[in-house]
Amino acid sequence: MNTSHHVIVAGAGPVGLLLACELALAGCSVLTLEKAEDPHSPLKQLPFGIRGLSAPSIEVLHRRGLLDQMEVPKRLQNPFTGKRTRQAGHFAGIPFEFDNIDMSRWPTDLPLSLLSEMAELEAVLTRRALELGVEIRRGAGITGFEQDSDGVTVYAAGQSARAGWLVGCDGGRSVVRKQGGFEFAGTEPEFTGYSAKVDFLDADLLAPGRVVTERGMYFQSQPGYLNLQDFDDGAFHQTGAPVTREHLQAVLRRISGIEVTIAALHVATTWTDRARQATQYRNGRILLAGDAAHIHAPLGGQGLNLGIGDAMNLGWKLAATIHGEAPADLLDSYHAERHTIGAKVLDWSRAQVAVMRPTPEGRALNAIFRDLMNTRDGATYFAGRVWGVDELTG
Known part of the structure; x- marks a missing residue:
């Protein structure tokens, strides 16, 4: 070069x-x-x-x-x-x-x-x-x-x-x-966003479409493709830690209020609303x-x-x-x-x-x-x- x-x-x-x-x-x-x-x-x-x-x-x-x-x-x-x-x-x-x-x-x-x-x-x-x-x-x-x-x-x-x-x-x-x-x-984030491909044991427990709860939002764009917004001030994203199956499941359960089970995590990434x-x-x-x-x-x-x-x-x-x-x-x-x-x-x-x-x-x-x-x-x-x-x- x-x-x-x-x-x-x-x-x-x-x-x-x-x-x-x-x-x-x-x-x-x-x-x-x-x-x-x-x-x-x-x-x-x-x-x-x-x-x-x-x-x-x-x-x-x-x-x-x-x-x-x-x-x-x-x-x-x-x-x-x-x-x-x-x-x-x-x-x-x-x-x-x-x-x-x-x-x-x-x-x-x-x-x-x-x-x-x-x-x-x-x-x-x-x-x-x-x-x-x-x-x-x-x-x-x-x-x-x-x-x-x-x-x-x-x-x-x-x-x-x-x-x-x-x-x-x-x-x-x-x-x-x-x-x-x-x-x-600019401004600091209010949430950590998750995008992941997963296998559910009980996907029918989750409501279809974009669901907003008192703790955040979850959404399946198509079966097994999951998006979450966890209003944690971007704390998890800023740790730089990898997204594990256990962590993602815990976040999903807390946001949805449903004891849904993630059997496998294939790929995941996080993002925030930092502007x-x-x-x-x-x-x-x-x-x-x-x-x-x-x-x-x-x-x-x-x-x-x-x-x-x-x-x-x-x-x-x-x-x-x-x-x-x-x-x-x-x-x-x-x-x-x-x-x-x-x-x-x-x-x-x-x-x-x-x-x-x-x-x-x-x-x-x-x-x-x-x-x-x-x-x-x-x-x-x-x-x-x-x-x-x-x-x-x-």
């Missing part, structure tokens, strides 16, 4: 790969460094890997000729497009109905929302990046870097590489952000995008779409700066534009948590939101926010 590139991108997730593609399309040489040696993971595959694509993301993928390469959106029964099923989406687990939405506000030939799979999206973007000449190094997580007035020297996998710019797309625990002098401001955002997306020749710049609860699937927007906004501006075609302040507009949108998404996530709290106040808010979302104006508002259509129409 001793050759020089225009840009080094840290992270080969969807955001890093899309940014690399955009830079390569604009004639920039790009090296992508990824910590994981193997991109495959059961958590990226259905159903854990399901991700909603909003209208701006769909337009981006369509414009770049990538949407047609994705089979999962064609295969999955999607409640948001095609057949008009009753539920069109949800906010804090509260559904809004398709028939209540004023669709005349958003005339478009493209779907307003699609379901995708993280594994397939990464595979499609990886293939395109390689076709465009992007160099991808796996098993090469960044360990450090030094910037000067001419560029950045990056250290990874015992070697060094030199580039004009470094962009951190390396996730919520971003090394680039932590070592790059960025402040990460933080870098106060600046640029520090000299170092920039942030995606989860490296902002983290929040994965409620409503806003994180992937927010990162795709970051990549599209940053890609052409950084390329123009590299080629000497940009005004001096163009790159600074990346932070000005995307930070504002990111802050709105973080507040959207926080609002959902407030409505989901298993408290008298939370239940009161939940009832009010249900009434609002059952009106035409309410359903149309929530659809516009969830689908990202208002971002397209301004």
Whole structure:
């Protein structure tokens, strides 16, 4: 890794790969460094890997000729497009109905929302990046870097590489952000979320659908695929301890109030509603995008779409700066534009948590939101926010 590139991108997730593609399309040489040696993971595959694509993301993928390469959106029964099923989406687990939405506000030939799979999206973007000449190094997580007035020297996998710019797309625990002098401001979590694949001995004891109790929430998206929210202030997630069958069973029993038995635990992960955002997306020749710049609860699937927007906004501006075609302040507009949108998404996530709290106040808010979302104006508002259509129409 001793050759020089225009840009080094840290992270080969969807955001890093899309940014690399955009830079390569604009004639920039790009090296992508990824910590994981193997991109495959059961958590990226259905159903854990399901991700909603909003209208701006769909337009981006369509414009770049990538949407047609994705089979999962064609295969999955999607409640948001095609057949008009009753539920069109949800906010804090509260559904809004398709028939209540004023669709005349958003005339478009493209779907307003699609379901995708993280594994397939990464595979499609990886293939395109390689076709465009992007160099991808796996098993090469960044360990450090030094910037000067001419560029950045990056250290990874015992070697060094030199580039004009470094962009951190390396996730919520971003090394680039932590070592790059960025402040990460925000709020601490209220719950630990669990996603797991299990075998039950007595699954019929659990009520179907999303069930909110005085102690949290449990939900089976399909048999054996379990989601929990335990309002423990994120305590278990922050321990970093592995999720055992015994622990998950104890949490489920406490939340549900049912002595259900988990016979086997196949895979599990935890997450929280911690909501933080870098106060600046640029520090000299170092920039942030995606989860490296902002983290929040994965409620409503806003994180992937927010990162795709970051990549599209940053890609052409950084390329123009590299080629000497940009005004001096163009790159600074990346932070000005995307930070504002990111802050709105973080507040959207926080609002959902407030409505989901298993408290008298939370239940009161939940009832009010249900009434609002059952009106035409309410359903149309929530659809516009969830689908990202208002971002397209301004």
